[in-house]
Amino acid sequence: GAGAIFSLDSTGTKIVLNAQADVEFQNAASQAALGFTSSSTTASTYTAGGVTASTVVSSDLSISGVTQRASLAQQYNNLLNQITQLAGDASYNGVNLIAGKGNDMNIKFNDTGSSNLNVASVDATASGLGLSAITNSNSSTSQTGLGNFLLNADVNKTLATLTSAGNSLNSAASTLGSNLSVVQNRQDFSKQIINVLQTGSANLTNADLNQEAANSQALSTRQSMGISALSLANSAQQGVLQLLR
Template sequence: LVAQYNQIIDQIKTTAQDASFNGINLLNGDSLKLVFNETGKSTSTIAGVTFDPAGLGLSKLTAGTDFTDNTSTNNVLTALNTASTTLRSQASAFGANLSIVQIRQDFNKSLINVLQTGSSNLTLADANEEAANSQALSTRQSIATSALALANQSQQSVLQLLR
């Protein structure tokens, strides 16, 4: 039983050491700073914890001295219960931080969609405005040409009357 317990302690240590992502290990004391906007003014820092066996208040047992009587067994159970409570509490804190990050991620995705739609609408509006301006210019040129033709025609009519 002592050997199995000590193996589990070793697994806890290995798991805590290997629980890193992008070089940050929240279970080994690293902190994670999240920046939510381009100016860097909106941030959140997630504090890391040390959850190796020592950080959880757990230590290896010695064969022949631990688990030999009720007192030593109760001490081990108390340490395990305390470690379990600590883990649950920190899991809850990490879960709350995850919720904040997910809400902010959803907000940022919505903001990106709004900005992209606005950009597309502005580009489309500019194209429509330029098409309307081009049509107006073409119409003005056509009217000017017609006016010149009419003026020329009326001059020709006056000349014919005078002849």
């Protein structure tokens, strides 16, 4: 019915045709002015008020902007491939934290592993972000010929998907940034511990041998004097006992 082919816009001043409408024009000049191309399809002839007029038929979906939108859709698909490839190449030492879930990285902060941090991986590929390639079919009706960004509804749906993907990336970046901050703090702490241990080791191994020899001799002398003092005390006690007898 006519209602399914065209309708009035919100202002009531324009006719809105759907993508399946068979558009015919009064003459070739009108067709060109509206941005449609010619077609080999046989035109219709109408008679109204005793006047007969032949129309000009447009080829299917060959209006200005369709080719450009199809080109943009192809560029969009190429960018999706680049996103997936970049995520796949972002690996280090065999670990990739953004090419898919299940490839977590566990960081140990001590020799026993009792202190550690588990960094969860995310899926930043195109499919993981919910981004799908643009096809030649409408995303809602799957009808061939209505895709390739032809309909504004498809463009708006893709924009909403991109917004959601951007939010997911921001959330993942925030989480990874927080984990990085923890690792950097533990790295600084470990460096300080290393400095303390190195200082203690240097105090033990880099001593002045002459000074330590003198300290050892002094300790030996103190021990000898202590033993002599105890011996004299015992001798004095023995003398007192003999006098008492």
